Amino acid sequence: xxxxTSIAASVALLSTxxxxxxxxxxxxxxxxxxxxxxGQTSKGGLDIAYEQxxxxxxxxxxxxxxxxxxxxxxxxxxxxxxLINKDNVTVILGEVASSNSMAMAPVAEKAKTPMITHASTxxxxxKGKKFVTRACFxxxxxxxxxxxxxxxxxxxxxxxxxxxxxxxSVGLSKAFKKAYTKGGGKVVGRVLINSxxxxxxxxxxxxxxxxPDIIAFTGYYPEGALMVRQAKAVGVxxxxxxxxxxxxxxxxxxxxxxxxxxxxxxxxxxxxxSSPEAKAYVDAFHKKYHKPADSMGxxxxxxxxxxLAAMNKCIDEGKGxxxxxxxxxNLRNTKGFKGVTGVINIDENGNAVKxxxxxxxxxxxxxxxxxxxx
Numbered sequence: 001x002x003x004x005t006s007i008a009a010s011v012a013l014l015s016t017x018x019x020x021x022x023x024x025x026x027x028x029x030x031x032x033x034x035x036x037x038x039g040q041t042s043k044g045g046l047d048i049a050y051e052q053x054x055x056x057x058x059x060x061x062x063x064x065x066x067x068x069x070x071x072x073x074x075x076x077x078x079x080x081x082x083l084i085n086k087d088n089v090t091v092i093l094g095e096v097a098s099s100n101s102m103a104m105a106p107v108a109e110k111a112k113t114p115m116i117t118h119a120s121t122x123x124x125x126x127k128g129k130k131f132v133t134r135a136c137f138x139x140x141x142x143x144x145x146x147x148x149x150x151x152x153x154x155x156x157x158x159x160x161x162x163x164x165x166x167x168x169s170v171g172l173s174k175a176f177k178k179a180y181t182k183g184g185g186k187v188v189g190r191v192l193i194n195s196x197x198x199x200x201x202x203x204x205x206x207x208x209x210x211x212p213d214i215i216a217f218t219g220y221y222p223e224g225a226l227m228v229r230q231a232k233a234v235g236v237x238x239x240x241x242x243x244x245x246x247x248x249x250x251x252x253x254x255x256x257x258x259x260x261x262x263x264x265x266x267x268x269x270x271x272x273x274s275s276p277e278a279k280a281y282v283d284a285f286h287k288k289y290h291k292p293a294d295s296m297g298x299x300x301x302x303x304x305x306x307x308l309a310a311m312n313k314c315i316d317e318g319k320g321x322x323x324x325x326x327x328x329x330n331l332r333n334t335k336g337f338k339g340v341t342g343v344i345n346i347d348e349n350g351n352a353v354k355x356x357x358x359x360x361x362x363x364x365x366x367x368x369x370x371x372x373x374x
Contacts, residue, residue, distance in 0.1 A: 020059035023321045025307060026083030027064055028094030028104060030071035034196065035220055037248045038096040038296055039068070042118065045297020045340075046093075048284050049304040056308065058315045065089055073103040080107040080115075090322045091116065091307050096296065098122035098168040105132045114310075114328035118303035119267075119296055121244065122171040126350040133331045133350040135303040135339070136267055137374070139168070139243075143175025145265040145356045145372045146216065146241050151183045155214035155239075159189035159207050161227065163219035166195060172218040172243050180216070188212050193223055200227045208236050220245040224262070225254035232258035239263065247295060252364050262361045263369070268295040268341045269357045271368035281340040292366070295341070302339035306331060 027046065029039035043066070054062040065087045069076040076095055083089045084107070092108055092115040095101045101120035108115035109131050116133045117125060121142055126132045150158065160177060163169035177187055189210035191203040204227065207215060215231070217224050217240050224246040231240075242264040252259050270282045270293045281301055285293040310330035311321040319326040334346040345353045358369040 020061065021322075022063050023056065023060045023311065024063050024065050024087060024089040025304070026080070026087060026089035026092045026094075027066040028069050028076055028079045028083070028092065028100075029066065030096060030100070031066075031068035033071035034222060035071045035097060037221065037250055038119070039071075041248070041294045041296040042096060042300040044289060045281075045285070045294070046300040046304055048281060048288060048297065049301035051288075052280070052284065053305070053308060056315060056321050057312050058321070060321050062308065069095065069100060071097065071100065073100050076100040077103040077107050080104045084108070084111045084113050089113070090311075090324055091327060093118065093300070093303050093307065095120060097166070098125055098171065099166060101125045101132075102167060105129055108132060112328075113324055114331055116303045116307060116331060118299040119244070120168070122167050123351070124167065124171070129350060130332075131328050133328075133334075133346060135306060135341075135344060135352055136244075136299055137354055137356055138351050139171040139175045140178075141175075141374060142243050142265045142356060143172055143177075144179040145358060146243065146263075147176050147179035147183060147185065148372065149263070149265075149358050149370070150180065150214050150216070150241055151185055155241075156184070157186050157188045157213045158216050159191065159210050159212040159238075160187060161191050161193060161203065161207075161215060161217045161219065163195055163223065164192045166219060168243075168245060169218045169220075172245075173216070176216050176218065193219060193227070195220070195223065197223060198226060200230050203227070204231045204234055204236065207231060207238075208234060212238050214238055215240045217242040217246065221248045221251045222254070225251045225259060228255050228262060229258040241265075244295060247359060247366060252361055255361075259361045260364075264359055265372075266295045266357050266359050267354075268293075268298040269359055269366070269368040272357055272371055273340070275338060275342075277338050278340045278342075298340040302337075302341050302344065305339065306334055306337060306344070309337065310334070
């Protein structure tokens with residue numbers, strides 16, 4: 001009887017393997033261009049997650065189809081069209097920058113192809129969308145993290161720096177201001193910059209004249225690194241606090257000693273990684289790259305693993321891993337997902353409800369300060 005059962009099981013396995021197919025996940029990242037560090041670190045974490053698991057429970061093999069949009073909105077939208085129409089992907093993973101994700105989202109929505117962004121925090125990315133989800137928290141929470149930390153540590157006046165070209169920055173500035181003023185803080189100035197700017201002398205002069213307790217920088221790392229250098233060079237003593245857009249090694253490489261004390265809200269710090277999932281990821285990251293694990297890579301790994309979980313659930317439901325509506329439904333219904341960056345719950349708007357951290361540049365490295373829960 002045992003032999004017959006064993007033969008039957010073997011036949012069933014062979015049958016499953018015989019029909020196993022390739023399931024494609026499209027990936028859109030800025031692997032080159034002005035924010036290439038975002039894309040490259042995301043790809044690094046994605047590769048770790050893929051190496052850990054690229055087989056679905058029915059034997060299907062997952063294939064990543066990765067396209068570089070160079071950080072450009074038009075190219076991001078074009079990449080999604082290609083992935084859907086030419087490469088026949090089931091899901092889109094990306095982008096990093098909110099502006100690019102907002103260019104991609106209508107394309108995915110129209111094609112009823114699920115899209116999950118791992119790092120775009122502007123609320124408008126998912127607003128009104130049924131097929132767009134995110135694995136990260138949104139700017140109102142991120143802005144509140146920075147504002148609360150500033151107020152709790154006695155920084156009662158602030159100047160807000162906004163990158164007028166980036167939806168991420170505009171949204172984060174509004175979120176910080178709302179939470180900061182509600183908590184009793186006073187905004188004593190606001191300066192505008194543009195992505196790609198190199199000279200911030202005018203803005204720095206405005207900041208120095210305002211003499212704030214803290215500077216809320218809501219842009220990305222290239223401009224943040226240059227601005228903090230120029231500010232410290234003219235005697236501005238107020239510390240900088242930013243969002244997840246500055247937490248990259250380039251902040252220290254470009255900013256040098258001036259970057260010391262630069263604080264920022266973020267999604268992950270390996271010093272606070274305590275779950276089995278986080279520890280396994282961090283160990284694999286260290287082994288492969290020989291450096292600390294970063295937040296963008298961890299977020300990309302979470303988004304990828306959320307996709308696999310959704311696909312496996314579709315298999316359990318008898319609908320298959322390539323059923324786009326099923327995969328989308330399961331992504332949007334994610335609850336209690338144990339990810340690298342913490343436990344993730346997706347709300348009714350497709351946004352992740354999860355904890356965040358505050359980090360600081362200390363001795364040329366990113367040090368963990370505290371965790372803030374939703």
